[in-house]
Amino acid sequence: MKDILGYLKSHEQEFMSELFDYLRIPSISATDANKSDINKAAVFTEKLLKKAGLKNVRQYKTKGNPLVYGEWLGAKGKPTVLIYGHYDVQPPDPLDLWKTAPFEPTIRNGKLFARGAADDKGQVFLHFKAIEAWLKTRKELPLNVKVIVEGEEEIGSPSLGAFIRQQKKLLKCDAILISDTNMEGTNIPSICYSLRGLTYLEMKVTSTKGDLHSGMFGGAVANPIQVLSEILVACKDPKTGKVKIPGFYKDVLPLTKRERANLARVPHDEKKFLRDIGARKAFGEKGYTTLERIGARPTFEVNGIWGGFTGEGVKTVLPAHASAKVSMRLVANQDPNKIARLFMNYVKKIAPDTVKLEVKMYENNGDPALTPLDFPGMKAAANAIRKTFGKDPVFTREGGSIPIVADFQKHLKAYSVLMGFGLPDDNLHAPNEKMNISQIKKGMATIAYFLDDYAQMSASG
């Protein structure tokens, strides 16, 4: 690998210059005003893929922003890796909190500051350069590579899901490699192997046709806020934190001993964690650590509630309605639609006949995703990390959802390896987003190793 690492080293200056140009494009997907910048960034991505030596580089039109695709399929009999990333960025507001302009990349103290430096242009760029180093040095890759870069990740990837379903053949692969996450710390390389899914619903309780005077009617009829509270309390045990919807845990893949041992190695300072968010105490499902509860256990949470008089002062009203938004974070192998149905059946069963209960399900549910720890791509990523960082990675489970990962798993029948090189203090979605130069260098090398390791791992597997 000396030749490839040598190429990466000797072209650092040139790469930086290219990355600066990439980051200068304000490819904000949230605002219509930046449509031409989006297109500029898509064209620039094409240019980088071509320069890397990929074939069939092209844009795919969608209802929204274009997808950029490229491939190198010259390794017959070898596995195929699909690399995913995004060229769009978050809006930079509030602008006055940036020390230097968000779209004028600046290096200070070994850190590259710019919107998109870590999320995700700076990270997807590492893949382009690892591929380039291989192809320029060896004229071939050790395996087949497909690259798909989207421009709508920051607005929820509205077009990519349909594209995956329609282009299963184009995107067919054995593993998906994504660098759009963090490491747990500067010297704590991490691989995320699990994401939670989500189902989101809204309940409305109605007791009467209009608000009533609490003096003239108080005591006569059910109070919809009280009834809604009863339903919410019936969904989660106040003592154990267990979700009480019958069947809720049935499909949950339990944590293995090995996984619990792995998660226990993820650095986590409980006191600092609680102090940072201003919580008095942790709370959640009994029998699990905080990281396990966030990453490996499903939850039931009320996201919002409203009803009756909420202004200043006093109004003696018996409200007619009360509503709540609730969501459940799910883990493998829970099915969001099945869980939504269980919830609906349960609350309709327990709601008293004094009120009308309406339940609405939102459509943007997401499946949970889980990559087995013994998946060859996971082993290859761990090997590559060991070579670059000189230590074993920690295996993490994230509490959030990246719906596209579940879509890949569902439609391409392939697992994702989430090997990110960002750091917890990279200020994603915030002013002064940055990526450490040392992470950029290590990231490129790690990916270059991964391509080789996965080719071998998969062959031997």
Add this chain to the structure above:
Amino acid sequence: MKDILGYLKSHEQEFMSELFDYLRIPSISATDANKSDINKAAVFTEKLLKKAGLKNVRQYKTKGNPLVYGEWLGAKGKPTVLIYGHYDVQPPDPLDLWKTAPFEPTIRNGKLFARGAADDKGQVFLHFKAIEAWLKTRKELPLNVKVIVEGEEEIGSPSLGAFIRQQKKLLKCDAILISDTNMEGTNIPSICYSLRGLTYLEMKVTSTKGDLHSGMFGGAVANPIQVLSEILVACKDPKTGKVKIPGFYKDVLPLTKRERANLARVPHDEKKFLRDIGARKAFGEKGYTTLERIGARPTFEVNGIWGGFTGEGVKTVLPAHASAKVSMRLVANQDPNKIARLFMNYVKKIAPDTVKLEVKMYENNGDPALTPLDFPGMKAAANAIRKTFGKDPVFTREGGSIPIVADFQKHLKAYSVLMGFGLPDDNLHAPNEKMNISQIKKGMATIAYFLDDYAQMSASG
């Protein structure tokens, strides 16, 4: 009484003309724009009291609108009745729903339409005329009378409470007579002997210093909406409707058999009642009828709740705060401050240590009020009603609060008799407020009888 009833009869035309002039004054207390009308109405009230033959007629300035006072204290050794009413009215909006202008009194089908026709100018006017009939015919009253008419009832009587406390001697009396309520139906004369009190509080549950991402933190910490729901459910039993705050019912004066028999005679069509408000079913404290629950039993109600994301669509937020406004309607002999303290102690005790709970008490609490059924004033009112309406009154308990009645009871140590001549379809606080002419005539006669009956009842008692 023939002479007095004769005077009332022969002056009907003149009285109507005076009442029309009184109702023409748009004495709306809610809007600053009508300050001069308020003063006009106060002056007109003075004029009516003087014409009735009362002495020491004058205005008392307050921080708000003036009080109008008059007295006749020539009945040595006889009891004193304090008559209370108000000259201010509700705003007339929405104006376009009035068939005739709200401040241009109009008679249609034996009904007098105008803002204030029943609430309360039209009713307090009956007292002025009953007194006038006595004094013009007999040159004396059978007992001592004091009249106090306020101009801030529709905005919660902010000045009268302090005035009562400061002017205990001026207002000293044996009974208070108020006509500011309804009869239960055209031929169902009613006397209200009980009003509920109120204590109103607000709770705020805080779990973290800011909203959190429900993916990254869901399962780690307590959800403040969930905790608030748990607290609300711990306050009222979902099955029995009983308030679960320890000591809540301790001071409640239980309903006697006689009271329950009385209340059972109050006309009440449960099906129609529920249909009118659009309720599927009644709900409340087990073991009591709907009218008992509204009039004679205390309640715990949530008046408003809010927390987290309440907009359109989906936001996967773990809220930092959740708040609720709650109030308790109280009955004799519950003390609003004591009940508020019981509530605060209880919720602070049951709130889990995962959150911060703040409880705020609003100041405008009101004591409950109850006039014993064997109070001479009650008996005199029943007698007077019997003479005019030819039947016994029903004795009712109202679920709402008239804080001033509790203030009278507390500071003047005198019971109130709530003998109103309005009807349920009078459209109080609504367009097309009216009072039936037949009720006006019967009302004046009933009050004239009452003065005589109470003088005798009290003497014989």
